[in-house]
Amino acid sequence: MEYIDYYKILELTKIASDADIKKAYRKLARKYHPDLNPNDQTAKKNFQQINEANEVLSDPEKRKKYDKYGKDWKHAEEFEKAGHPGNQQQQQYGRNTGRQSGFGNSDEHDFSDFFESMFGGRSGGRRESQVKYRGQDFNAELNLDLISVYKTHKQTLTVNGKNIRLTIPAGVENGQTIKIPGHGGEGVNGGPNGDLYITFSIENHTKFKRAGNDLYSDVEIDLYKALLGGEITVDTFEGRVKLKIQPETQSGTKVKLKGKGFPVYKKENEFGDLYITYKIKNPTNLSEREKELFSELANLRKK
Amino acid sequence: MKNENLIPVPEFCQHHQIEFSFISTLSEYGLVEVTVINEIEYIDKEQIKELEKMIRMHYELDINVEGIDAITHLLKRYDRLNEELLGAKNRLRIYEGDK
Numbered sequence: 134m135e136y137i138d139y140y141k142i143l144e145l146t147k148i149a150s151d152a153d154i155k156k157a158y159r160k161l162a163r164k165y166h167p168d169l170n171p172n173d174q175t176a177k178k179n180f181q182q183i184n185e186a187n188e189v190l191s192d193p194e195k196r197k198k199y200d201k202y203g204k205d206w207k208h209a210e211e212f213e214k215a216g217h218p219g220n221q222q223q224q225q226y227g228r229n230t231g232r233q234s235g236f237g238n239s240d241e242h243d244f245s246d247f248f249e250s251m252f253g254g255r256s257g258g259r260r261e262s263q264v265k266y267r268g269q270d271f272n273a274e275l276n277l278d279l280i281s282v283y284k285t286h287k288q289t290l291t292v293n294g295k296n297i298r299l300t301i302p303a304g305v306e307n308g309q310t311i312k313i314p315g316h317g318g319e320g321v322n323g324g325p326n327g328d329l330y331i332t333f334s335i336e337n338h339t340k341f342k343r344a345g346n347d348l349y350s351d352v353e354i355d356l357y358k359a360l361l362g363g364e365i366t367v368d369t370f371e372g373r374v375k376l377k378i379q380p381e382t383q384s385g386t387k388v389k390l391k392g393k394g395f396p397v398y399k400k401e402n403e404f405g406d407l408y409i410t411y412k413i414k415n416p417t418n419l420s421e422r423e424k425e426l427f428s429e430l431a432n433l434r435k436k
Numbered sequence: 437m438k439n440e441n442l443i444p445v446p447e448f449c450q451h452h453q454i455e456f457s458f459i460s461t462l463s464e465y466g467l468v469e470v471t472v473i474n475e476i477e478y479i480d481k482e483q484i485k486e487l488e489k490m491i492r493m494h495y496e497l498d499i500n501v502e503g504i505d506a507i508t509h510l511l512k513r514y515d516r517l518n519e520e521l522l523g524a525k526n527r528l529r530i531y532e533g534d535k
Contacts, residue, residue: 166492267484308525
């Protein structure tokens, strides 16, 4: 646990007045407030820090204690006990006297271990007290495999101790967020519940690459089939299909298999396409006879 | 818009300890839609999330309604750009190794 320089966080010096602190806090709060920086974890962290700095510096007692012990914060408790035998009791009250006005409505009020160690816990129920009407929104990330989102399936999630049976529609995209209305925090004063937002993180361990509803894959064909034509069997995401190879097929040739791609999100029986790129595989470990024949072929081309 | 989804503005203002005029101003700027039934103003439940965000901007961050209007437009644009970025990143996975 490291010492935290609250003055530095609020870009102030130790001689800052209460007005300076308020002004600095408001300015930085506008910069880092989560409402103005959606999904920005760095801003969220900065916002937590300025809230914590404000909590200490805008409270005369906390500021006094912080200024007094500074980097010797680890011994603050001992000093206080030694100097004021009844202080433990006071400190206990201090924990429950509430805090200065802060911003935000979610977990941006998580304070550091340094704060907890020096000032004890924060006032209880602070987080809940921020909800004035509508409940908080909850955010969750769900890791899925590409194979599992090829078909619509159900999954049970546990969010804040509650089980939620969720239907995950086929074709959901990596990074896509869906809203489950009313499954967030409870509203107060008759306000509606918040919503649950689930962001999907989809990992792909298949040989297919996905771009939206389309799939891409490379298929190796041997040199002779590429030159003379023939038939091959290729894998699609769901089963195998036979394909005709045209004579003199070049490496890098793309073929489209219509409707063999990924399901279209929330559109039943609609699929993207599968694009196959042929990669020609040259023979290796040629025998003397093969070399002779290839040389002969090469010479024929020269003429 | 179903009636059960409508929340009376006076009740909402009371819980948030805000003036009714603030909601009226937001409505004038087209930032919130107010429905009047039997001379009582209502807001749809779906709008509350955004409305509470605007309340925080105004009462906690001292941002005036013009500022809220500008920020709301920029945040919408930010969301759109983020969606585009996500699409582009997903496309890029075709050329890079998938994780």
